[in-house]
Each structure stands twice: as C-alpha cells, then as structure tokens.
Amino acid sequence: MGNFELAQVNISRMKAPLDDESFRGFVEALEPVNAIADRAPGFVWRLQTEDGDATSIRAFEWDVRGTSGILVNMSVWTSVEALAAFAFSGEHLAILRRRREWFHHVREAMTVLWWVPAGHRPTTAEAEEKIKHLRVHGPTPEAFTLKQHFSPAADAREGEPGWLCPA
Template sequence: MGYELVQVNIGRLRAPLDDPSLKGFVDGLEPINALADAAPGFVWRLQTEDGDATSVRAFEWDVHDSAGVLINMSVWTSVETLAEFVYSPGHLAVLKRRREWFHPVKEAFTALWWVPAGQRPTPADAEDRIRLLRAHGPTPEAFTLRIHFPPPGSAAEEPVEGRPDWLCPA
C-alpha cells in the first residue's frame, strides 16, 4: 500500500478577510493556489465545492483574540515535494509576509502525517493532529518538516532531520 503526505497549517487572522489590511493576502490566494496545484507532487487541497478554502470552518477552539482561524490543508506525494513547494520563490515571498496578516502562534500551527494513498483528510483530522503535535512534539502520527518520519512500513522508522536548505532558505 502506498502513502501520501498530508500537511495542515493554520493562521490566526489579524483582521477579517474583507479588511483592507488583508488585501495583499486575499489577492495572493488564487495565484498561490494555482502554483501549488501545478507543483510536482501536489495531489489535493481542501476547499469548498466552489473552490474556496477560506470558508472552511475549523479550529474555532483556537481563535484566541484573533479575527478567526484559516486552515490550509493539502496532500502531497512526499516530504521532499512539499518542502520544494513551501520554499519555492513564489510561495516563500508570501510566507515571508505572514506576520502582516496573521498573529504569531507560539504553539504548533502546522502538522504533517501520512495517509493511505487516495484517502482525503478532514478538518477534524487536522485538528486532532495539531493537538497531538502540541501535546507530544513530533511523532510518526504528527510531525513537521524540521523533524519528519517516513511512511508507515518503511525500513527506517526513526525521525529524519529536515535538510538545512528547507529550514533556512536563501
């Protein structure tokens, strides 16, 4: 049986999506999603039937003093293909601006895990994995790009340290 990698990341909004201070973020959603959709190793991303990921309701327990929580969840063929997209110039330019639009989060706000190929995760699955990572740190059930695990049934089952160029992109 093959496995695919799920990634989820959440952000606590500094303002509602229709606020002018989030215009740069909102205007960048469609191009970044198109970049992801065309990236090698991309399989699927969470969105409504209308193609809108911003209207998916999840993580309402994690709002704190923010204007709401956005969830981004996608499935990739491997840790390597996900990392190549995350640190690609187009995505990295947006990633570097995240503090303009989102509150800093001290707890884990992104998690990765393996699912059988073809299985699509739910927002409830994502909430469970973020909670697991926050409670226990990286494990085979919920991990990060910095410390990740191979798919179930792999010869090596020990954690793998992410490549330095993933962690400190130019």
C-alpha cells in the same frame, strides 16, 4: 511513497477579517499561489469548498483565542520533499515571508504533517486531532513537522537527533 501520501495542515490566527483592507495583498495572492500549488510536482489535493474557496472553511474554532478567526490550509502531497519544494520557493515563499502582516505570531505548533493511505482525503476533524497530538507529544510518527519528519513506516526512534548514528 507508494501506498502513502503526505497530509499537511497549517492554520493561522488572523489579525483582521479577510475583507479588511490590511488583508488585500494576501487575498490577491491566494488564487495565483493556489494555481501554482495545483501544478506543482507532487501536489495531490487541497481542501476547498465546491466553488473552490478554502477561506470559508470553518475549523479549529477552539483555537481562535480572541483573534479575527482561523484560516485553514490543508493539502496532500506525494512526499515531504515535494511539499517543501513548493512551500519554500517562488510566490509561496514570498507570501510566507510576509505572514506577520496578516497573522499573529504564535509559539505553539500551527503546522502538522502525517501520512495517510494513498487516495485518502483528510477531514478537518482529523487535522484538528493531529495538531492537538503534536502540541502535546511533539513530533512523532503520528504527527510531525517539516523540520522533524518521519517516513510512512517509521521506527519509533526515527526523527530523534542522531538515531542513525549515535556516535
């Protein structure tokens, strides 16, 4: 997208602490799946600590709601298509299909996408604002979803069903 890159964050309310036996399958898959993401076409960056651990990142604490905590995954990609190609294929898809084993099913938005200037690395505070915006306003050019996404220079009508062809 030239001057823009796609930021995404997804958060999950955990059913148990990460060191619980019930999370073993998820924890064992983290490193291999992250390595695949790191090599995926269109991958730019992902949030992690200096020692490479994303699971110790604390954010979205306001959204815990009596669960065992929030797991945060935030990354930057070159395009919506690149993110979708990774997210819905291979090992990541296999883990995604098992998510109910480890994470609570929720109705509100837990994943949000937004465009950032190329080279910008979003903060967790920025991501929290984007999730809140999506939950209040639904998909807009400022905060959107894979299902209803916008281009970096989105017209206000883009993303609405039938905006290209009202017939």
